[in-house]
Amino acid sequence: MTSVNRVITVCVPSESARDEIAPVPDGVRMLVWDGKSPAPDGIEDTDFVLAGYMGAPDQMLAALPRVKVVQLMSAGFDVWLPHVPEDVVLCNGRGIHGRATAELAVTGILAIVRQLPKFVGEQAAHRWTQENSEDLDEKKVLVLGAGDIGGYIARALEVFGATITYVARTARDGVHAIDELPDLLPDADILAIAVPLNAQTRGLIDAAALAELPDGAIVANVARGPIIDTDALVAETSSGRLRAFLDVTDPEPLPADHPLWDIANVVITPHVGGGTHGWQRRAYRLVREQIERFAAGEQLINVVARD
Amino acid sequence: MTSVNRVITVCVPSESARDEIAPVPDGVRMLVWDGKSPAPDGIEDTDFVLAGYMGAPDQMLAALPRVKVVQLMSAGFDVWLPHVPEDVVLCNGRGIHGRATAELAVTGILAIVRQLPKFVGEQAAHRWTQENSEDLDEKKVLVLGAGDIGGYIARALEVFGATITYVARTARDGVHAIDELPDLLPDADILAIAVPLNAQTRGLIDAAALAELPDGAIVANVARGPIIDTDALVAETSSGRLRAFLDVTDPEPLPADHPLWDIANVVITPHVGGGTHGWQRRAYRLVREQIERFAAGEQLINVVARD
Numbered sequence: 001m002t003s004v005n006r007v008i009t010v011c012v013p014s015e016s017a018r019d020e021i022a023p024v025p026d027g028v029r030m031l032v033w034d035g036k037s038p039a040p041d042g043i044e045d046t047d048f049v050l051a052g053y054m055g056a057p058d059q060m061l062a063a064l065p066r067v068k069v070v071q072l073m074s075a076g077f078d079v080w081l082p083h084v085p086e087d088v089v090l091c092n093g094r095g096i097h098g099r100a101t102a103e104l105a106v107t108g109i110l111a112i113v114r115q116l117p118k119f120v121g122e123q124a125a126h127r128w129t130q131e132n133s134e135d136l137d138e139k140k141v142l143v144l145g146a147g148d149i150g151g152y153i154a155r156a157l158e159v160f161g162a163t164i165t166y167v168a169r170t171a172r173d174g175v176h177a178i179d180e181l182p183d184l185l186p187d188a189d190i191l192a193i194a195v196p197l198n199a200q201t202r203g204l205i206d207a208a209a210l211a212e213l214p215d216g217a218i219v220a221n222v223a224r225g226p227i228i229d230t231d232a233l234v235a236e237t238s239s240g241r242l243r244a245f246l247d248v249t250d251p252e253p254l255p256a257d258h259p260l261w262d263i264a265n266v267v268i269t270p271h272v273g274g275g276t277h278g279w280q281r282r283a284y285r286l287v288r289e290q291i292e293r294f295a296a297g298e299q300l301i302n303v304v305a306r307d
Numbered sequence: 308m309t310s311v312n313r314v315i316t317v318c319v320p321s322e323s324a325r326d327e328i329a330p331v332p333d334g335v336r337m338l339v340w341d342g343k344s345p346a347p348d349g350i351e352d353t354d355f356v357l358a359g360y361m362g363a364p365d366q367m368l369a370a371l372p373r374v375k376v377v378q379l380m381s382a383g384f385d386v387w388l389p390h391v392p393e394d395v396v397l398c399n400g401r402g403i404h405g406r407a408t409a410e411l412a413v414t415g416i417l418a419i420v421r422q423l424p425k426f427v428g429e430q431a432a433h434r435w436t437q438e439n440s441e442d443l444d445e446k447k448v449l450v451l452g453a454g455d456i457g458g459y460i461a462r463a464l465e466v467f468g469a470t471i472t473y474v475a476r477t478a479r480d481g482v483h484a485i486d487e488l489p490d491l492l493p494d495a496d497i498l499a500i501a502v503p504l505n506a507q508t509r510g511l512i513d514a515a516a517l518a519e520l521p522d523g524a525i526v527a528n529v530a531r532g533p534i535i536d537t538d539a540l541v542a543e544t545s546s547g548r549l550r551a552f553l554d555v556t557d558p559e560p561l562p563a564d565h566p567l568w569d570i571a572n573v574v575i576t577p578h579v580g581g582g583t584h585g586w587q588r589r590a591y592r593l594v595r596e597q598i599e600r601f602a603a604g605e606q607l608i609n610v611v612a613r614d
Contacts, residue, residue, distance in 0.1 A: 100442040103467045107417040114414045117427045119576045126568045128560035128577040135407040135583035156466040159459060160410045253435035261433045269426045270435040276442035 008295055009045040011064070012287075013052030020284040021050075025295040035060040048294050050287055057083035069300065071290055073283050075101070075149065075274065076224060077304050078197040090304040091290065094148055096283045097274025101247075102152030104273040105192055105222040108245030109157070110136075112218055117267060137161035142184055144168075144204075145194035146175045149222065153192050162190070169200065178204070185212035190220065197224035207232035210242060218243045222273045225250030230260070237263045247273045315602055316352040318371070319594075320359030327591040328357075332602045342367040355601050357594055364390035376607065378597055380590045382408070382456065382581065383531060384611050385504040398597065398609040401455055403590045404581025408554075409459030411580040412499055412529040415552030416464070417443075419525050424574060444468035449491055451475075451511075452501035452530065453482045460499050469497070476507065485511070492519035497527065504531035514539035517549060525550045529580045532557030537567070544570045554580045 007027055012018050013034045024030060031046065033039050035055015048069040051060065057080050061067065070084050073093045084090045111117060115133045122129050139162045143150040146168040154164040165184060171177035176184060178200060185191070191213060195201050205219070206229040213219070213236075221228055225248040236242040243265040251258075252271060260266055286302075293300050314334055319325050320341045331337065338347050342362015355376040358367065364387050368374065377391050380400045391397045418424060422440045429436050446469045450457040453475040461471040472491060478484035483491060485507060492498070498520060502508050512526070513536040520526070520543075528535055532555040543549040550572040558565075559578060567573055593609075600607050 099444060099467055103417065103442055104421055106467075107414075107421045107423060110410065110414040111418060111423055114411055114576075114579075116414060116418055116423065116574075116576070119579075120424045120427050120574070122577070123568055123575045126563040126565075130577045130579060130582065132582050132584050132586075133579060135410055135585055137406060137583075137585045137589075152466060156463050159463040159466070160406055160413075256433040258433075261430055267423075267427070268430045269421075269423070270429070270437045272421075272426075272437060272440060275437065275439050276444075277439050278442055278444045279439075282444075 008047050008291075009042065010291055011043065011046040011049045013050060013055075017050065017052070017284065017287075020280065021288050021291070024288065024291050028291060028295055033063075035063075039063050048291060051080065061085075069290075069294060071287060073287075075147075076196060078224065081198075081304065086306065089300060091300055091302040092304055093283060093286065094302045096279055096286055098148035099152050100276040100279060101222050101273035102149045102156070102194070104247055104269065105149070105153050105194070105220050105245070106156045108222075108247065108267055108269065109190060109192070109218060109220050111267060112243055112245055113139075135160065138163070139189040140165070140187055141190040141192060142167060142188035143192045143194065144178075144181075145196075145223065147194065149194035150192070153194060157190075168195070181209065182212055185209060186214060188213060188217060190218045193219070193221040193223045193227055195223055195227065197226055201227050203227070203229055205229065205233075207235070210236045213242060215241055216243065218245065220245040222247045224248055225252050234259050234263070237265045240265060245269075247271055315354050315598075316349065317598055318350065318353040318356045320357060320362075324357065324359070324591065324594075327587065328595050328598070331595065331598050335598060335602055340370075342370075346370050355598060358387065368392075376597075376601060378594060380594075382454075383503055385531065388505075388611065393613065396607060397611040398607055399611055400590060400593065401609045403586055403593055405455035406459050407583040407586060408529050408580035409456045409463070409501070411554055411576065412456070412460050412501070412527050412552070413463045415529075415554065415574055415576065416497060416499070416525060416527050418574060419550055419552055419572075420446075442467065445470070446496040447472070447494055448497040448499060449474060449495035450499045450501065451485075451488075452503075453479075454501065456501035456529065457499070460501060464497075475502070488516065489519055492516060493521060495520060495524060497525045500526070500528040500530045500534055502530055502534065504533055508534050510534070510536055512536065512540075514542070517543045520549060522548055523550065525552065527552040529554045531555050532559050541566050541570070544572045547572060552576075554578055 007029055009029050011031045011033050015032050018030050018032055031040050046064045046067050049067050050071045069089045071091045075094050075097050077092045113134050141157055141162045142165050143154050144167050146166045166175040168175045204227055210232050230250050237244050245267045247269045248271050314336055316336050318338045318340050322339050325337045325339055340346050353371045353374050356374050357378050376396045378398045382401050382404050384399045420441050448464055448469045449472050450461050451474050453473045473482040475482050517539050537557050544551050552574045554576045555578050
């Protein structure tokens with residue numbers, strides 16, 4: 001346990017969060033505020049805030065004039081980034097949800113490749129209908145995003161013989177730049193989307209990009225709905241040319257009358273990628289470690305890079 | 308290409324098999340017989356037979372008095388073993404189907420862990436119903452069978468944080484013996500079955516074994532139906548205590564009026580583990596290599612050990 005010279009004020013969104021994060025270093029004062037209910041005394045002294053899922057970023061930050069660190073529990077930071085001043089460190093929840101999110105992407109991809117929704121229907125009808133399906137052997141997978149989510153997706157699919165190509169914002173060894181996407185899409189049997197939503201990725205997978213994919217390709221999105229042009233995806237999947245697994249949609253939640261629901265080649269889950277029972281345990285472990293680093297004056301992890 | 312001193316006669320089950328296996332070494336004569344239709348001239352000279360899925364073992368072997376090698380296309384060899392004389396080498400299709408079979412096991416396990424059948428139903432009803440599910444992180448998986456299928460299952464589940472314990476016929480480094488099963492089952496969140504069916508494994512997962520599993524455990528069987536006592540599994544899953552993914556059943560095919568079909572905690576696929584489009588390509592590559600080894604007098608691979 002590190003001790004600190006001055007009192008550090010940490011604001012967390014619930015009493016259960018406070019209890020789960022404990023123990024914190026000596027000299028760290030914990031306040032509980034969800035960003036919506038009346039703020040407790042001393043909230044204006046907050047140095048480090050754990051942003052829950054409830055408060056609006058602008059209202060919350062207005063109450064925290066001395067905040068130095070905003071820690072999110074999500075991998076995505078698009079909702080917060082525009083509101084966090086340049087001199088405040090924004091940290092995301094990378095690693096909290098990444099593996100579970102990748103796990104859901106692999107679940108959805110495998111379900112489509114191995115026709116699980118069809119067999120669920122056959123089971124309901126008590127029918128033993130044998131039919132050869134595809135498998136991942138020799139499938140070419142384009143992973144958009146070379147962070148932890150993309151890495152876990154790749155490692156799991158490789159076990160079954162798929163070959164992986166990474167695309168990310170910054171080209172580096174083994175990773176292509178996003179502007180190479182038009183050259184890479186025609187060779188992709190599977191496009192797995194695991195990048196943050198930002199100005200560069202919003203609408204990136206539009207009608208032109210989808211048109212580059214070969215017939216029968218699978219688009220899997222566990223990142224953010226607006227990365228894909230929904231109307232273009234509806235057109236390409238309802239025609240039967242492409243298939244899709246979507247844990248995120250645009251709009252979200254998907255309205256009951258949206259055409260995506262009924263497309264035979266589309267499997268939808270309701271944004272549950274990272275929302276598994278284990279996530280809070282992982283989240284509070286990360287936050288405790290971040291508070292210890294902050295109290296000790298060490299470098300934080302998961303710092304969101306500004307453009 | 309190896310050349311051989313004497314003519315070797317190879318019998319394959321179809322003309323397409325013959326064409327796909329080609330080229331074979333000089334001096335290898337290929338006959339086509341499926342074990343059911345009238346046998347071609349010279350069938351009694353067969354040295355090496357590729358057994359398809361159609362002929363009955365006893366009838367087929369009676370027509371092949373000089374056969375030295377029986378090559379199967381399946382990983383399972385239980386149907387053939389009792390009929391193949393001791394001095395004839397029996398080779399199975401290990402490696403042809405293994406990865407695809409493991410892939411289906413992982414598909415089924417993930418589908419249950421991430422509630423995919425539920426979400427397929429919600430999609431049909433146009434409902435966006437968010438609910439935390441489990442994930443594989445820290446799950447304990449008991450893999451029954453330390454062959455290629457078990458190995459691929461383990462490698463994929465480990466990517467998502469599961470820990471693996473192997474059990475197989477022969478205890479060795481990192482692998483427990485089958486007689487330790489009663490001590491291992493109480494700690495298994497998931498039991499993945501990937502062993503051959505034989506006298507030791509028939510009925511191995513009976514009512515007593517299932518009773519040792521903790522509440523909520525998942526039983527996944529991609530091996531052979533009779534390894535599990537079906538009545539006991541029906542009892543433990545219909546009560547809601549256990550869950551199951553079954554690609555194989557006993558009886559098989561599962562009759563339309565069987566109680567397994569309607570159990571909410573059971574997902575059934577119709578023995579399609581290894582039956583993917585890629586399997587024939589892999590099968591014919593294996594057979595070509597075995598014929599080359601046989602013609603060159605080299606040691607064959609995939610030889611089934613006799614008890």
